[in-house]
Amino acid sequence: MLQALELKQKPTLLLVDDRPENLVSLEAVLNDNERIILKAQDGEQALSLLLEHDITLVLLDVQMPGMDGYEVARLMKANPRTREIPILFITATQPDERNMLRGYQHGAIDYIYKPFNTEVLRKKVAVLQELQLSRRCLSVMNRSLDEARSYYAAILSTAAEGILVVDEQGSIRYANPAACELLQCDLDSLEGEQLHHLAIAPDSNIIAWENSVFFQHWRKKLTYRAHDAQLFTPSGQELPVTLSCAPLPAPHRGLVVVFLDNRIPKKLQEQLVKQAVTDTLTGLYNRHGFLQSLQASLSRSGRAHKPLAVLYLDLDGFKRINDTLGHPAGDELLCVMADRLRRCTRAYDTVARLGGDEFTIVLDSMDTPEDAARIAEKILDSLATPIEIQGLKLAVSASIGIATYPDCSENVDGMMQAADMAMYQAKSEGRGQYRFFTAAMNGRARARLMLEESLRQAVATEEFVLHYQPQIMMRDGTLRGFEALLRWQHHQAGLVSPGIFVPLLEETGLITRIGSWVIEKICHQRRLWGNTFPQDMVLSANLSARQFGQSELVDLVFQLLDEHQLFAHQLELEVTESSLMNDIEHSQRVLQALRKKGVRIAIDDFGTGYSSLAYLRQFEIDTLKIDRTFIANALVSPKDAAIVEALVALSHSLDVEVVAEGVETTEQLQWLQQIGCDCVQGFLFAKALPVLEAEQYPAKLDFEKL
Structure with missing residues (x-):
């Protein structure tokens, strides 16, 4: 300008x-x-x-x-x-x-x-x-020409990409410093060198220049790009590159070649691929890598008509060691286990850690199922030698399930499920042993799959309903509230027991979806019962460990309280001891946030989990629910009676309300009155009631008429 x-x-x-x-x-x-x-x-x-x-x-x-x-x-x-x-x-x-x-x-x-x-x-x-x-x-x-020449020369000299100018005969006429550095030679050495002797496009070999992909694209005035090309230095060293060739504009007759060193990206890609299939702790395959390997093994075995076996291992008592000695000790134990499994298997077998204390092995090219049994016995014998960790000699055993191809299944999912079922069979029959997948186990597996599919449909079609079990205050027989209990009204089988479907909800991960639905339902029901029951009547809902561990739980509860215009004290959330102990810091944050809002917190089934009295002080709670097993035995077992009396007295000293579950007789009721229990629930007063029957439940009971 x-x-x-x-x-x-x-x-x-x-x-x-x-x-x-x-x-x-x-x-x-x-x-x-x-x-x-x-x-x-x-x-x-x-x-x-x-x-x-x-x-x-x-x-x-x-x-x-x-x-x-x-x-x-x-x-x-x-x-x-x-x-x-x-x-x-x-x-x-x-x-x-x-x-x-x-x-x-x-x-x-x-x-x-x-x-x-x-x-x-x-x-x-x-x-x-x-x-x-x-x-x-x-x-x-x-001056303009000098400036332009200097500008473009600076670009060429500072560019990280290698740049070559090649004439129409394929001879290199110019190379920028980056190209010389990558090819490990100077410009004088490169000038006159044939491009197709140095650059190899994917799936091609050194051929005449006129037949090369570079010349063919140049003649058609097209740009050629290759993301996985190779360059060879004059000394013969191979260099992976991303390469681009474009014809020079007229009147120049030639082409410009730009290439980028791919050694670092290729190395990173290899590392990422390795990390994607490798367990970082043990160096074995992880779940993803194992499933890929199993799929490849099944394909090979199918073509060769050779059987193979999958071994599914679970360490017996690992959680006890982890909790007692700490996670570093547990990790050391897992690494020793991984090394022993490598030693017990052949070089071409696949050993993997799926996570936690679960390991899997693919045994390729077996002659008979007995080959898998011999490997399993070898593993059990290896584990019989104590492992020394932190100065302690630990005896570790494993339960091993074995599934064979093609007898058990012909696909990855089927083989894994069969081996898993066999492992649980070994664990249930005494641990420290192996079991093959049997026809009977296969039938149970099919039944479980059908039930699991029905369960998923039930979630989608809202076949679940809530029943309400009343909780009665001991001081005057007034209705404290209801505990909402989940029921499955199957469209063909009728009412399904919670003991069957709740564990499946946990295993399939559907429990969080159902848990959120339960909280929303009881908030809605409490609003509908606004004039039917007193304002301080409480509705309780159980939280699963998985749901309690979710970061969005607090926001969901607050949103539903606002949406249904409820007082926070009208909602009580019941949490088990094991849920609280999964992550103590998270538990404390969640409980503090909920109680600060006014939501009531109850520890459910107290006495069946960790049962540490320190939790009553460490966690902020409103209610302690004594498990039904203590109540059932209290009148015949002095020890159980002493435990219940101590819990009631301790809770009162901490200003925590006590609810006794499973009260079924008037004798139990009278004894609980004598020791000062605050609240009771159980079949003596009512089973879990459908919503219409719960609405008719009296606001006050006369204990003398029970």
């Missing part, structure tokens, strides 16, 4: 003469409104104007007092800013060869003598002016 303005400016003439009348005369001759005229009456003034303005041509009088024209010309020649400005000497002195040479030496272009011919003066000035403007134009263009 600046250069264009520089070329469009009017030419500027500087007239230098010590006589004013001469300046007036010169200005009158040369002023045509197409140029700018500046005037100076001595050398000092002339030099000052030269430094202040962009002068095109100087008309300089030779004879001046003080600093003459030769001195002005000499000083102009010495200054880089003014040395290229042409000088036309004006003099009244007759031509003298010595003076003329002196003037030319100091930068004079020509002379004009007084008295001058005005037409000749105009012509000379016009020619010199045009020459100077042309010179400036060339200078500007050269």
